[in-house]
Amino acid sequence: MQNKSLKKLLLLAILFGYASFAVSAKPSNSMGLKVAIEKDAPPYVDNRAKRGLEVDVILKSLPGYSITFIQLGWGKIPDAMDRGIANAEANSIKHDDPDKYYYSSYYIGFVNYAISHKGKGYKIDSVDDLVGHDLIVWKNAHLVLGPEFKRLFSPDASGRKNYVETQNSKDQVLEFWNNPDSIIIIDKSIFMNFSIIEGHSMNKVDIHKIFLPVTKFKMAFKGEKARDDFNKGLALLCSKGEYANMLKEYGVPKKANVCP
Known part of the structure; x- marks a missing residue:
């Protein structure tokens, strides 16, 4: 009887350990991001920000994060973090007080x-x-x-x-x-x-055929860690050739490639 009780306790301990590991493997609240992004503009943002080149770049650059997209007009994105409705902004134009936020590498270009x-x-x-x-x-x-x-x-x-x-x-x-x-x-x-x-x-x-620059944009983040993780993920997309493949997938010209 004592051996059976010990076996049950051991089994419960193992099961509890697996459950704890599964919970810890999920993104914590600190890994959640609310990203202010433009309204649908295919092929960059489409189907209410469920797909598109820009959406894919952000999601694939931050694979460990739980991301919610908040779609806004262009003029309302730059103050989304100031208003407390987001903790990251796509297509970022630097704020009046740029030291408040952390800016990524260029991640998207428009021709x-x-x-x-x-x-x-x-x-x-x-x-x-x-x-x-x-x-x-x-x-x-x-x-x-x-x-x-x-x-x-x-x-x-x-x-x-x-x-x-x-x-x-x-x-x-x-x-x-x-x-x-x-x-x-x-x-x-x-x-x-x-x-x-x-x-x-x-x-x-x-x-x-007049010369207009490719407009390249950065992400702005409220936290430094999220910015650093994004840059690492983006660099990996570039080094593996995945960024170039996504341009082909969405029919965007090579000129829009932001990879070094």
Whole structure:
């Protein structure tokens, strides 16, 4: 009888040990992240942030974390941590007090073009040629599209006369198709996706070959450890060639590759 009792106690101890290990193997609360990210903009963010290139890069760079995406307009992402609704921000533009947060390596790039309605005959050979047109961009685009664009289209600059900023990519594309005189500055992959969804053909537009920089973004984190873990995971995606494979999977040009 004594031996049977000892065996039962030993079995219970083993089972308790396995249960404790299983619990400890799950991400703790400190490994949970609420990430403020833009509203759907395929192929980068799609299906309410359940898939897309940008979503996949974030998830695969932080495999040990439990991540919840909070979708916001572009203008509302930069203060999501200040407002306490997130502890990480995608597409980060540095805050007024950058020392409060931890910034990652560049993790995503958007390949931008100036696009107009076919048949308008607009001569757009430089950023200067955009001045005077009905220009449709995203919120705070002047901060990331290069020094010449910033000079001409910052708030109170001369080029802002016919300048429209939208809060998400879908509204930006819809605004373009509703205004036959407009020019849109946008990532070509995003423009194609939303235009096709709305029943428009790329044969109805002209793509102007002016130099616009690939806009590369960092993540901003409230905690240093999460930032460091993200950078390590991102570096691994790059070194294994997985980042390049994801670009192919989502039909994003090689030019958007942020890997060193």
